[in-house]
Amino acid sequence: MMNFIARVGGATRAWLADVGHATALFVRLILLAPACLRRFGLVRDHMHFLGNYSLAIISVSGLFVGFVLALQGYNTLQRFGSASALGLLVALSLVRELGPVISALLFTGRAGTSLTAEIGLMKAGEQLSAMEMMAIDPVQRILAPRFWAGVLVMPILGAIFSAVGIIGGWLVGVVMIGVDAGSFWGQMRDGVDVWADVGNGVIKTLVFGFTVSFIALRQGFEAQPTPDGVARATTRTVVMASLTVLALDFVLTALMFKL
Amino acid sequence: MTTGSPHLVELRDIHFGYGDRPVLEGVSLQVPRGKVTALMGASGGGKTTVLRLIGGQHRAQSGAVLFEQQDIGRLNKEQLYQARRRMGMLFQFGALFTDMSVFDNVAFPLREHAHLPETMVRDIVLMKLEAVGLRGARDLRPSEISGGMARRVALARAMALDPELMMYDEPFAGLDPISLGTAARLIRQLNDALGLTSIVVSHDLEETFRIADKVVILANGRIAAQGTPEEVRHSTDPLVHQFVSAAPEGPVRFHYPAQDAAQDYGVAKERA
Numbered sequence: 001m002m003n004f005i006a007r008v009g010g011a012t013r014a015w016l017a018d019v020g021h022a023t024a025l026f027v028r029l030i031l032l033a034p035a036c037l038r039r040f041g042l043v044r045d046h047m048h049f050l051g052n053y054s055l056a057i058i059s060v061s062g063l064f065v066g067f068v069l070a071l072q073g074y075n076t077l078q079r080f081g082s083a084s085a086l087g088l089l090v091a092l093s094l095v096r097e098l099g100p101v102i103s104a105l106l107f108t109g110r111a112g113t114s115l116t117a118e119i120g121l122m123k124a125g126e127q128l129s130a131m132e133m134m135a136i137d138p139v140q141r142i143l144a145p146r147f148w149a150g151v152l153v154m155p156i157l158g159a160i161f162s163a164v165g166i167i168g169g170w171l172v173g174v175v176m177i178g179v180d181a182g183s184f185w186g187q188m189r190d191g192v193d194v195w196a197d198v199g200n201g202v203i204k205t206l207v208f209g210f211t212v213s214f215i216a217l218r219q220g221f222e223a224q225p226t227p228d229g230v231a232r233a234t235t236r237t238v239v240m241a242s243l244t245v246l247a248l249d250f251v252l253t254a255l256m257f258k259l
Numbered sequence: 260m261t262t263g264s265p266h267l268v269e270l271r272d273i274h275f276g277y278g279d280r281p282v283l284e285g286v287s288l289q290v291p292r293g294k295v296t297a298l299m300g301a302s303g304g305g306k307t308t309v310l311r312l313i314g315g316q317h318r319a320q321s322g323a324v325l326f327e328q329q330d331i332g333r334l335n336k337e338q339l340y341q342a343r344r345r346m347g348m349l350f351q352f353g354a355l356f357t358d359m360s361v362f363d364n365v366a367f368p369l370r371e372h373a374h375l376p377e378t379m380v381r382d383i384v385l386m387k388l389e390a391v392g393l394r395g396a397r398d399l400r401p402s403e404i405s406g407g408m409a410r411r412v413a414l415a416r417a418m419a420l421d422p423e424l425m426m427y428d429e430p431f432a433g434l435d436p437i438s439l440g441t442a443a444r445l446i447r448q449l450n451d452a453l454g455l456t457s458i459v460v461s462h463d464l465e466e467t468f469r470i471a472d473k474v475v476i477l478a479n480g481r482i483a484a485q486g487t488p489e490e491v492r493h494s495t496d497p498l499v500h501q502f503v504s505a506a507p508e509g510p511v512r513f514h515y516p517a518q519d520a521a522q523d524y525g526v527a528k529e530r531a
């Protein structure tokens with residue numbers, strides 16, 4: 001019995017220490033924003049790396065999500081004779097929910113994993129230790145530029161996803177099925193609010209940018225410096241980041257749209 | 260800024276362990292200025308740990324690590340980074356940045372610390388690469404060069420900021436005989452030509468004894484012997500003798516600490 005209590009106590013302490021370490025690292029990364037701004041070249045390089053290489057998967061996925069939204073949306077809406085609201089349905093779904101969430105999940109898979117593996121392997125190859133011995137702080141030189149690049153690139157990717165998705169919806173709804181183009185765009189323009197819908201969507205992508213970049217970098221930084229350890233860390237990045245994004249999305253939606 | 264002490268680095272009664280496993284149990288040693296000091300001992304005996312303590316990557320549980328009379332363990336981050344700028348460390352496998360060319364690897368500390376014009380960075384990098392015989396390899400990637408070359412590049416990188424103290428972690432491990440001889444000669448030449456102080460962690464007896472001014476042998480978490488290579492070679496201490504004559508049996512533990520063998524194999528039942 002005492003043994004059990006001791007184990008629970010030990011696990012709780014370990015968990016609290018872990019939370020503490022994570023928070024400390026997060027705060028450091030936030031405080032390093034001015035330093036990153038001073039050497040914006042580093043952030044720009046990683047924005048290019050993370051953003052440009054995620055572009056293909058983000059656009060293609062956006063297009064298909066738009067297609068499917070239009071098909072399903074038309075199917076349901078035309079039963080009530082309101083197929084003209086298809087544009088509004090597609091745009092709201094994308095801008096409020098699907099754009100931020102799916103692009104964050106794709107970003108996790110495409111960029112988050114590569115961040116974790118890169119940092120984990122740098123650690124395994126003693127590159128981070130070597131940097132420390134050169135009196136260069138790896139958190140500042142390696143982690144922070146990647147973190148801020150991830151934060152900045154996420155809203156752009158989310159916006160591209162939604163935009164391409166709307167084009168996909170238009171292709172299927174208007175070009176293929178034949179919904180009236182005027183009402184498709186008109187209803188969308190009247191029904192989508194720039195601040196309440198688009199603005200909140202952008203805030204969501206920013207929050208997801210912080211979340212995914214941080215989880216990916218921390219998993220790499222804390223990885224056991226072995227092949228097995230890096231593999232585990234990469235898996236943990238996907239699992240933790242995806243679940244956190246979905247859970248946060250629920251919370252954010254509840255707060256933003258007062259449902 | 261040289262102080263009067265003849266020792267650049269000094270360890271005083273250091274105790275250190277990873278988790279429950281003690282690694283160093285009361286180690287005191289001095290590293291004389293301008294000399295090559297070799298730190299020897301069996302693998303896992305805490306040699307690399309000593310380097311990490313000097314570099315401030317680990318902190319001792321008790322005792323003091325003095326670098327230029329400053330206690331490394333008590334410095335704040337700012338001061339520690341200042342101290343590290345006067346040290347160079349060669350990691351066992353070089354630890355080159357795999358996403359950069361050889362040239363950029365050597366240029367890295369210069370670009371980060373010294374705000375020099377790019378032409379001057381180029382000159383310094385080429386000079387450092389020339390010193391290790393790899394000026395021609397500057398455009399190669401770390402994946403394109405051999406292990407011995409990678410270590411020489413790392414050496415050029417470690418020297419880029421002209422450190423006073425050079426630390427070599429197993430510089431000879433896994434090298435062919437020619438590279439090994441070259442590496443040893445290089446360490447000695449650089450030390451003398453640039454007026455460095457060097458600490459070489461190694462278990463290669465012959466090469467190390469040839470280039471070292473002072474040899475320190477670590478065993479079982481303590482200093483087993485220290486002195487000139489000749490003194491250590493002729494030591495009568497059984498522990499040192501075991502190491503120098505490469506005997507498999509002797510006072511150095513072959514077995515990792517374990518519980519009683521009879522108990523482990525389930526021979527001895529619990530005694531009432």
